[in-house]
Amino acid sequence: METTTLVENLPHVTSLGVIIKAIIILAIISALAGFGTYIERKVLAFMQRRLGPMHVGPYGLLQIAADGIKLFTKEDIIPQNANKLIFMVAPIITAATAFIALSSVPVFPDFTIPSWMPIIGDTFVPAIASDLNVGILFVLGMMAAGLYGPLLAGMSQANKWGIIGAARTAVQFLSYEVVTGLSILAPIMLVGSLSFVDFNQYQSGGIGDWIVWKQPVAFILFLIAGFAETNRTPFDLLEHEAEIVSGYATEYSGMRWGMFFIGEYANMITISIIAAVVFLGGYNEASAIGWLTIMLKVAFFFFLMLWVRASWPHIRPDQLMWLCWKVLMPIAVVNILITAIAIMV
Amino acid sequence: MYEIVAFYLFSVLTIGLFLVTVMSENVLYAMTSLAAGMVLISGFFFILGADFLGVVQLIVYVGAIMALYSFAMMFFDATRDMKEKNTNSLLVFALGGLSALVLVLMFTGPIYSEHIQALYPMHPDAGNAQDVGMVLFTKYLVPFEVAAVMLLVAMIAGIILAGKKMDESLTEDTSIDDEIMIIPEDEVIIVKDKK
Numbered sequence: 001m002e003t004t005t006l007v008e009n010l011p012h013v014t015s016l017g018v019i020i021k022a023i024i025i026l027a028i029i030s031a032l033a034g035f036g037t038y039i040e041r042k043v044l045a046f047m048q049r050r051l052g053p054m055h056v057g058p059y060g061l062l063q064i065a066a067d068g069i070k071l072f073t074k075e076d077i078i079p080q081n082a083n084k085l086i087f088m089v090a091p092i093i094t095a096a097t098a099f100i101a102l103s104s105v106p107v108f109p110d111f112t113i114p115s116w117m118p119i120i121g122d123t124f125v126p127a128i129a130s131d132l133n134v135g136i137l138f139v140l141g142m143m144a145a146g147l148y149g150p151l152l153a154g155m156s157q158a159n160k161w162g163i164i165g166a167a168r169t170a171v172q173f174l175s176y177e178v179v180t181g182l183s184i185l186a187p188i189m190l191v192g193s194l195s196f197v198d199f200n201q202y203q204s205g206g207i208g209d210w211i212v213w214k215q216p217v218a219f220i221l222f223l224i225a226g227f228a229e230t231n232r233t234p235f236d237l238l239e240h241e242a243e244i245v246s247g248y249a250t251e252y253s254g255m256r257w258g259m260f261f262i263g264e265y266a267n268m269i270t271i272s273i274i275a276a277v278v279f280l281g282g283y284n285e286a287s288a289i290g291w292l293t294i295m296l297k298v299a300f301f302f303f304l305m306l307w308v309r310a311s312w313p314h315i316r317p318d319q320l321m322w323l324c325w326k327v328l329m330p331i332a333v334v335n336i337l338i339t340a341i342a343i344m345v
Numbered sequence: 346m347y348e349i350v351a352f353y354l355f356s357v358l359t360i361g362l363f364l365v366t367v368m369s370e371n372v373l374y375a376m377t378s379l380a381a382g383m384v385l386i387s388g389f390f391f392i393l394g395a396d397f398l399g400v401v402q403l404i405v406y407v408g409a410i411m412a413l414y415s416f417a418m419m420f421f422d423a424t425r426d427m428k429e430k431n432t433n434s435l436l437v438f439a440l441g442g443l444s445a446l447v448l449v450l451m452f453t454g455p456i457y458s459e460h461i462q463a464l465y466p467m468h469p470d471a472g473n474a475q476d477v478g479m480v481l482f483t484k485y486l487v488p489f490e491v492a493a494v495m496l497l498v499a500m501i502a503g504i505i506l507a508g509k510k511m512d513e514s515l516t517e518d519t520s521i522d523d524e525i526m527i528i529p530e531d532e533v534i535i536v537k538d539k540k
Contacts, residue, residue, distance in 0.1 A: 086373050133473055134396045141403040145384060148377075148407075151414060155373055163418065170415040177408060194397075194474060 013126045020113075021129045025102050033265035034064045040306050047310035074254035079157055082251065086156035091256045094149030094263035101142035102266060103129040105273045106196055106283055109291040127283075134194040139274060140180060143229055143267055147173050149260065150231075150238050154248035165247025168237040171317050175324035176228035176235075182332035183221035186339040187211050187278055200282040212279040217335045219279045221328055223304075226271040228320065231264060233309035237317050272301035348392050355388040370426040372417045380410040397473035 038053065038061070045052030053060030078084055110127040132138050147169055154166025188194060190211065191202045203209045212219045228235040239247035249260055276282060276297035283294040315323075362382035369375045383406035390399030468476060481489055 083371070083373050086377060089377075132396055134400045137397070137400040137404065141400050141407065144404060145407045147411070148380060151411065152373070152377060155414070155418060167415065167418055170411055170418070173408070173411050181404075 013124060017123045017125045018129055020123060021125050022103065024125070025107055025129065026099060028108075029099070029102060029266050029269060030262055032269065033262045034068060036265045036268070036302070037067065037261070038064050039302075040309075043303065043306040044310050047307070071255055071258040076254045076256060077251070079159070079251050081158035083156040083158075086152050087251075088256070090149050090153035090156065091252065091259035091263075092149075093152065094146050095259040095266070097142050097146035097149070098263040098266035098270065101139045101146070101270050104132050104135045104138050104196075105270060106200070106277060106294075107273065109283070128196065131197065132195070135196045136184060136188065136194050136199075136274070136278070139270060140184070143270065144173065144177060146263060146267065149263065150248040153252065153260075157248075157251040159250050161245045161250045162248055164244045165238050165250070168240075168244075168317055169248065172228060172231075172235065172237055172320060175321050176225045179221055179324050179328045179332055180225040180229060182329065182336060183218045183225060184278065185332075186215050186218040186336050189336070189339055189343060190214060196277050196282070199278050200284075203281045204284060207281065210279065210281045215279070215335070215339070217331060219275075221332050221335070222275060222279070224328060225324075226275065227305065227308065228324070230267045230271050230305070232268065232305045234312045234315055235320055236314065237320065240314055242314070268302060268305055269298065272298040272305075275301055351388065351392055355385050355392070358382075359385045370428070372421045376410065376414055376417055379413075380407070383407075383410060395473060397477055 041063075042052045042060075053063040056062040056066050078087055106127045107129075108127065111125055113123045113125065128135070150169045151166050151173075154162040154164075154169065156162075187199070191199055193199070199211075203211060227233070231238050237247075239249050244250075249257055252260065273294075276294050280297050281293075283291050359382050362378040362385065365378035366375050366382065369378070384403060386406075387399040387402040390396070390402060468479075
């Protein structure tokens with residue numbers, strides 16, 4: 001593809017730049033996860049004609065700090081009969097894989113640190129921390145590996161709700177994974193590459209070039225599967241409060257529970273970025289507002305997830321399997337066949 | 346330099362994790378170390394520059410071991426240790442000997458590495474995925490298709506073995522309602538008497 005010439009024009013990516021990028025991602029996305037809880041509570045409240053958090057700070061803005069202090073200072077309880085090692089490792093898997101997945105998506109624009117800064121001056125910080133040729137597959141694989149967090153948490157905590165949550169994790173994974181892969185295959189066939197940079201170049205001509213106009217079916221299928229992948233509401237079987245108390249997170253408290261939470265919000269942001277880059281034009285490097293537009297797109301997808309949560313009820317596990325295997329998968333396969341015929345002709 | 350450090354790191358971790366898989370008496374430890382080892386094997390593909398195969402290894406084994414977990418969940422109590430009953434010493438001996446032989450062959454392999462040539466070298470201009478696709482659809486087309494047919498046969502067999510009442514809907518099954526409705530008349534009378 002054309003990526004080699006593009007890479008040569010950019011400044012050299014040093015390991016220091018990648019480390020700085022990783023720290024930026026970790027800091028900003030963790031903070032956004034905290035801010036996301038506030039936004040979620042506010043948006044849900046307004047949609048249900050309530051006020052939401054109002055007491056701490058102006059419009060309840062400092063509620064984030066209050067929640068954070070509560071999470072950090074809460075006692076870390078490990079149940080007596082639990083498998084302690086696995087119980088402690090499980091939240092780390094969720095949080096770590098969520099951030100590893102973020103390492104190969106374009107998160108913030110690239111920039112060069114001004115030279116008056118000591119030590120790190122003149123360092124080029126890339127847009128994508130590790131620009132893989134197979135970026136999309138890597139991100140989807142890492143997000144799939146992230147489901148080991150809920151699975152192990154549920155199996156290790158010696159709690160019946162937890163076991164049900166773990167079983168539902170496996171069911172959910174085996175349902176949506178096929179739809180995610182097949183739905184994103186059609187755009188990949190159009191572009192002929194698995195790299196996010198190539199997707200961005202393919203759609204650089206403006207709104208008319210966006211893949212969503214050519215692949216509307218794939219876009220909707222990917223969004224539905226993305227909701228299942230991030231455990232968002234119509235498909236949040238894993239910790240269905242009304243049925244299984246809190247599912248895999250029943251026995252967790254304090255920061256370990258917080259890590260599941262941060263992982264879930266980071267995954268929401270990752271899925272939003274993938275949808276924005278693959279289907280909605282991505283970041284347009286040529287114009288200055290390119291990065292602003294992708295942030296607006298990501299914010300729209302984030303809002304969509306909250307909107308759907310306010311509007312739709314949960315579904316049962318068998319309904320999810322029915323939906324994924326009997327409805328979405330055939331549609332995705334037909335979509336791929338039509339795309340292939342259209343490309344060949 | 347980085348590659349050597351990464352290679353030894355991944356090697357030690359992979360071998361250690363698979364040792365845990367074999368030695369552990371706890372289902373949860375065994376499954377988790379198996380999954381982690383399979384994920385770490387993809388690191389070797391990344392070191393070799395085979396990004397596509399590395400990611401495929403990641404995706405395939407993450408999903409496959411997730412299915413194994415569900416079996417472990419159904420058959421075992423994950424928080425307790427298992428007592429393994431059968432220790433067939435002959436089998437252990439044979440398997441151990443075979444593994445040792447494979448290890449020796451692997452370590453002596455680099456001595457002959459100068460004689461090993463890649464039959465289908467990578468094209469620098471084409472990507473990783475394109476390279477795999479070219480080999481898969483020219484040289485290895487027949488094994489590829491045969492494997493696909495085998496998987497299809499296995500899938501159909503699994504569906505037929507598992508699905509006994511496939512002509513009936515599970516969610517719209519009303520037979521339970523009929524059973525509830527059929528109450529012997531004398532029991533109904535007793536209930537009425539209590540009131």
